[in-house]
Amino acid sequence: xxxxYHLEIITPEKVFFQDEVISCIFPSEDGFMSIQRNHEALVxxxxxxxxxxxLKDGTWVECATTEGFLEVRPDETMMFAQTVEWPDEIDxxxxxxxxxxxxxxxxQKQSWNEYQQSHIALARAMVRLKVxxxxxNIE
Amino acid sequence: MKNMGDIRHSMRAISDTEQITKxxxxxxxxxxxxxxxxxxxxxxxxxxxxxxxxxILAHSSDLSHPYVKHSEGGSAAFVVIAGDKGLCGxxxxxxxxxxxxxxxxxxxxxxxTVGQEARAFFERKGYMIDVEFLHIAQNxxxxxxxxxxxxxxELYDSGVMDEVYVVYTKFYSPLRQEPHIIQLLPVEExxxxxxxxxxxxxxxxxxxxxxxxxxxxxxxxxxIGLMYGCLVQAYASxxxxxxxxxxxxxxxxxxxxxKLSLEYNRARQFNITTEISEIIGAMxxxxxxx
Numbered sequence: 319x320x321x322x323y324h325l326e327i328i329t330p331e332k333v334f335f336q337d338e339v340i341s342c343i344f345p346s347e348d349g350f351m352s353i354q355r356n357h358e359a360l361v362x363x364x365x366x367x368x369x370x371x372x373l374k375d376g377t378w379v380e381c382a383t384t385e386g387f388l389e390v391r392p393d394e395t396m397m398f399a400q401t402v403e404w405p406d407e408i409d410x411x412x413x414x415x416x417x418x419x420x421x422x423x424x425x426q427k428q429s430w431n432e433y434q435q436s437h438i439a440l441a442r443a444m445v446r447l448k449v450x451x452x453x454x455n456i457e
Numbered sequence: 458m459k460n461m462g463d464i465r466h467s468m469r470a471i472s473d474t475e476q477i478t479k480x481x482x483x484x485x486x487x488x489x490x491x492x493x494x495x496x497x498x499x500x501x502x503x504x505x506x507x508x509x510x511x512x513i514l515a516h517s518s519d520l521s522h523p524y525v526k527h528s529e530g531g532s533a534a535f536v537v538i539a540g541d542k543g544l545c546g547x548x549x550x551x552x553x554x555x556x557x558x559x560x561x562x563x564x565x566x567x568x569x570t571v572g573q574e575a576r577a578f579f580e581r582k583g584y585m586i587d588v589e590f591l592h593i594a595q596n597x598x599x600x601x602x603x604x605x606x607x608x609x610x611e612l613y614d615s616g617v618m619d620e621v622y623v624v625y626t627k628f629y630s631p632l633r634q635e636p637h638i639i640q641l642l643p644v645e646e647x648x649x650x651x652x653x654x655x656x657x658x659x660x661x662x663x664x665x666x667x668x669x670x671x672x673x674x675x676x677x678x679x680x681i682g683l684m685y686g687c688l689v690q691a692y693a694s695x696x697x698x699x700x701x702x703x704x705x706x707x708x709x710x711x712x713x714x715x716k717l718s719l720e721y722n723r724a725r726q727f728n729i730t731t732e733i734s735e736i737i738g739a740m741x742x743x744x745x746x747x
Contacts, residue, residue, distance in 0.1 A: 326505075328501060328506070330599060330685040331499065331599065331685075346665060348666050358663060359662045359663065360665055361517075361663075361665070362666075362671065363665070364674075385678055386674075386678050387671065387678055387679075389509050389662075392660070398505075398506050398509065398678060398682065400599060401599070435607070
């Protein structure tokens with residue numbers, strides 16, 4: 319199809335996604351951003367949240383990402399993140415436990431750094447829980 | 458000629474040692490396989506994240522972020538990754554001596570070690586170790602890479618160090634590993650001279666939401682990814698080196714055993730011959746007397 323571009327989502331542990339797509343919606347610092355074909359060259363910070371991908375066959379899929387960054391180049395778009403997971407890869411029990419743990423840590427008195435780390439851990443668990451409840455294919 | 462008891466004793470000792478080296482060889486083979494499969498999965502990220510950052514730096518002008526700008530303080534920090542244990546050929550020795558040579562180029566250094574061998578080495582040489590990461594050499598996980606990165610960035614942000622390097626053993630193949638140094642911070646285009654970008658274009662990149670925000674988030678992510686890659690490669694290198702070392706040790710033991718068993722048989726033969734000639738001598742002496 320003419321309106322597609324090449325998207326790669328890469329994590330240190332694997333190549334998560336590598337295909338032609340129509341668009342990709344990712345969480346950035348100030349809300350969701352969508353990248354479509356012929357987007358200007360851009361570097362954006364990716365924050366914890368759900369990523370929606372419009373595949374070339376017209377279906378939408380959703381996955382959960384943690385922090386990273388995204389580079390749009392004329393030839394392809396690359397997203398680097400620590401972990402990206404499909405809903406069926408998410409261990410809901412583990413995410414639930416992680417959320418509880420992070421909440422517990424947030425209740426205690428901590429240094430600013432520890433506070434931020436707990437906060438990130440909580441956000442990570444919450445997005446896993448949110449995305450994990452759904453199917454991979456979405457409307 | 459040695460006596461048979463001595464030879465038997467050393468043969469037993471060697472075959473005991475051989476059993477151990479054989480077992481270690483098998484263990485490190487299986488660990489190496491797992492480590493290499495992790496490395497294969499990581500390699501794409503490791504190469505592309507560096508190419509990506511090089512690309513970003515090449516296409517942006519007037520960057521003035523602390524992670525990018527070089528400050529002239531001259532104090533450098535070295536993260537040295539070595540193994541927890543010895544018995545792996547020249548692996549620890551090579552990477553540690555390489556690190557030491559690199560460190561001598563800087564006036565003031567901070568040392569951050571991963572692995573007990575690294576700590577022991579620098580203590581022996583009389584260096585102060587500033588941060589010591591435990592239990593990471595044997596378990597290269599993303600969470601560990603994150604912890605190391607947090608510590609490094611905290612020190613860097615507070616202005617204690619001006620440059621951060623990581624020294625690790627680069628994994629080329631199970632038979633070839635070489636010590637390697639990467640400059641983590643500040644992120645400069647000159648760090649990536651040996652990295653190839655696949656695509657060239659002339660447009661300037663735009664940053665969303667802002668240069669500062671992007672670099673604040675991107676650089677830590679980049680370092681976590683790189684750190685994880687280094688840990689994984691060091692782990693794969695260590696086990697490959699140990700595998701080779703143990704294979705050689707087992708081979709040597711086999712050779713020694715073959716030599717000793719020859720010697721043992723000779724000694725046995727010699728004993729028998731002496732006994733026979735003694736008996737014959739005795740018989741002849743007896744027959745003469747009749």
